[in-house]
Amino acid sequence: MDTSNLRKTHHKLMEFLVENGYKRNALRQTRKCIRLALEVGASPQVTSYEELFFIEAEKQGYTPGEGRYISLKTYLGNVWRFDCKGLYPSRIRPKNGFLAPKPLYDQLNTIFRSAIDHHLATGGLQGKLEKTVWTEYRATMNFFLHVQELGAETFDDIENKMVYTFFFDGDRQIRGKDYCSLIKAALKTAVPLYAEAVLRTLEMLPAIKSGKKNFQYLTEEESTKIRTCLEKEDSGLTHLERSIVCIRCFNRISHLLNGRKYLKCYAVNHGLNCLCRNSLSHLKLYCLSVSVFSKMIE
Known part of the structure; x- marks a missing residue:
């Protein structure tokens, strides 16, 4: 990977950390990651900071969730952010975005995106609160991603088993009636776009009993x-x-x-x-x- 910019500017990153009172451990870990990027990252086998991270984690025997794994991810991420984006570390927003999962929306294909975009644009036209529409939008994105990961590229590809496993993991119920209602509301707005295919998906949604107990009253x-x-x-x-x-x-x-x-x-x-x-x-x-x-x- 290209390390020419980091070679010229890495001293500015260290000066920033010192001036802003970062502790000795933070300085040591940052120097270590800068050295790692300049030495190992400059080799032809490494093409990105992401590859560099996984190579080093495997070499050192770090495992996900381990303190050393998280530390390497944090400080190498700070170096990546400074080198590629010109941004310094922040105590207010400590997460640097390094190896962050891809947003749900970006993981969906164009068909499922168009359905949720349509709901976000038209779901509130009947007086529904914007917050409610947004909640339905988020819930339906999770549903679409689930069926997409199981092989459905269009509404016609969605099968009963795909829908079932979104609500039940085989041993227990993982999502309830309220969550199902959110998805149902968003799918209804997509009917004008995909007609019968969406109606077919709506019919697959399970009838889940409410988990709320009935209010006891006197006869x-x-x-x-x-x-x-x-x-x-x-x-x-x-x-x-x-x-x-x-x-x-x-x-x-x-x-x-x-x-x-x-x-x-x-x-x-x-x-x-x-x-x-x-x-x-x-x-x-x-x-x-x-x-x-x-x-x-x-």
Whole structure:
């Protein structure tokens, strides 16, 4: 690879590191990578910094995830960034982009790109939020990349097994109903472009049950019994207990409206009684419960 520029300017990189207070280890690792680029990188067998990195990592026995592997990638990446782009290291943005994975969009072929581009341009025309359209766009890119890696170059090439493995890895479900809905929304906007082929893909999307549990509510019989108990003066319930039960149990509109009227009357008729029993804390909690309950139903 061409190292002529680095030979002339590498001293500027070192001066920058010293002036900006980089530690001794950073200086040592940077010098090591500069020397590596100038000596090994200048050989005819090495054509790029990427090749140089993998040759050196293999030679030293570094493995991905190991500290030395990451260190070599970081400091050689800094040298690459300085040599090829003229950019100095940054503490604010420590990632230098060296060996960064190719963006999802760039990995897709023209057909799948056109589908997601169309969704990004037209998905929000019906009042959908821009953030929602973007989320659908990203989810569908992942889906397209998955089927493309399995051999699908067009919508006609997509098979049931390809779609299935995107949501299930064979042992467990890895994506759920919400993710499937995002893909479905984006595919629907692509129907005008690819018609039957997209409709066929839509039919392949699995019907996944929602992972959210149903909200538990009282039946008519249960709520009637509870209300009857609350209205009985001899039920043995305290004023505080009555208010809490009303707030926690009467969650349907018809009961809430009746419950508000009941609570207001109860506060007027029995609030003074609480004071007479010297239960000021109970009265405060009781009045708070009435206030919260009223706000809930307004």
